Amino acid sequence: MQADSSSRINRVGSMLEASDLYVNRSGRLVLEDINFVIEKGEFVGIVGPNGGGKSTLLLTILGILQPTKGNVSVFGYDPKTINFNGNVGWVSQSAASIPTKMRMTVRELISLGTISTRDLFSIRRRKNDASVVRAMELVGLSDLADMDIARLSGGQRQRAVIGRALASNAELLIFDEPLVNVDRDSRNGILKLLDDLCHNEDKTLLMVSHDLTAIRQSAHRVIYLDGKVQFDGKTSEIPDLSGLAGLVGLEDVHKHANQEEE
Numbered sequence: 001m002q003a004d005s006s007s008r009i010n011r012v013g014s015m016l017e018a019s020d021l022y023v024n025r026s027g028r029l030v031l032e033d034i035n036f037v038i039e040k041g042e043f044v045g046i047v048g049p050n051g052g053g054k055s056t057l058l059l060t061i062l063g064i065l066q067p068t069k070g071n072v073s074v075f076g077y078d079p080k081t082i083n084f085n086g087n088v089g090w091v092s093q094s095a096a097s098i099p100t101k102m103r104m105t106v107r108e109l110i111s112l113g114t115i116s117t118r119d120l121f122s123i124r125r126r127k128n129d130a131s132v133v134r135a136m137e138l139v140g141l142s143d144l145a146d147m148d149i150a151r152l153s154g155g156q157r158q159r160a161v162i163g164r165a166l167a168s169n170a171e172l173l174i175f176d177e178p179l180v181n182v183d184r185d186s187r188n189g190i191l192k193l194l195d196d197l198c199h200n201e202d203k204t205l206l207m208v209s210h211d212l213t214a215i216r217q218s219a220h221r222v223i224y225l226d227g228k229v230q231f232d233g234k235t236s237e238i239p240d241l242s243g244l245a246g247l248v249g250l251e252d253v254h255k256h257a258n259q260e261e262e
């Protein structure tokens with residue numbers, strides 16, 4: 001089955017599901033015995049130590065990595081067998097580190113989110129698409145539409161790459177560390193935006209972050225991943241993570257949280 005930005009995939013099951021999922025990388029088992037179901041409209045935070053397999057899980061969901069055993073399904077389909085163009089929005093780890101030599105306006109960057117394999121050559125027309133205009137509004141960058149991305153602050157650039165994912169009108173949004181290098185005001189703005197997308201636009205969100213404070217503030221549900229799923233439940237019920245093994249990588253978060261309380 002193929003789908004582009006103008007077509008919607010008919011959902012035949014849960015938004016996202018992993019069952020008995022095992023993933024190897026370079027011959028080493030990275031994810032094992034992963035099971036979860038995520039329904040439409042959920043905002044799920046994924047936390048865990050460095051190397052715990054968070055990005056690996058996202059790449060498997062996107063169909064880029066292949067499970068060694070078990071399976072993952074998105075909209076009820078095997079991600080390997082379906083073209084998600086336009087139906088899944090993805091902001092990769094370090095996505096905001098766009099080379100500043102690349103001359104591009106905010107509007108042009110966000111327009112890239114509307115490109116499907118079929119309409120690679122119609123960027124000019126798409127720059128004024130209603131979806132691009134709306135994405136710029138949602139991320140609060142309408143006033144900076146014609147500004148060169150090299151002149152944006154870290155937080156603004158992060159909002160721009162989120163806007164690029166939103167321009168596709170995707171139902172499922174997947175973010176890998178969207179809050180890195182973002183100042184506190186922008187971070188709160190982005191969290192508010194993600195919350196609104198979930199509540200007002202009925203988007204389903206999956207956000208990997210080391211920032212436990214941010215996850216507590218915004219996600220409804222948390223999956224703690226360290227090779228296996230160590231915790232999956234309501235954000236309000238996260239156990240004292242210092243009691244869990246292998247907390248490398250969450251240290252900064254505690255520092256960050258303490259700083260915030262000061």
Ligand SMILES: Nc1ncnc2c1ncn2[C@@H]1O[C@H](COP(=O)(O)OP(=O)(O)OP(=O)(O)O)[C@@H](O)[C@H]1O
Pocket residue numbers: 025026030048049050051052053054055056057093249
């Ligand atoms: N391209 C690769 N080839 C082989 N192994 C890899 C590759 N990328 C990651 N790994 C290994 O897979 C494991 C999980 O990595 P992954 O990037 O999924 O972790 P992560 O939870 O996203 O970490 P971080 O918080 O640092 O982003 C690590 O042991 C890592 O070394």
Ligand SMILES: [Mg+2]
Pocket residue numbers: 054055056093176
């Ligand atoms: Mg990662």
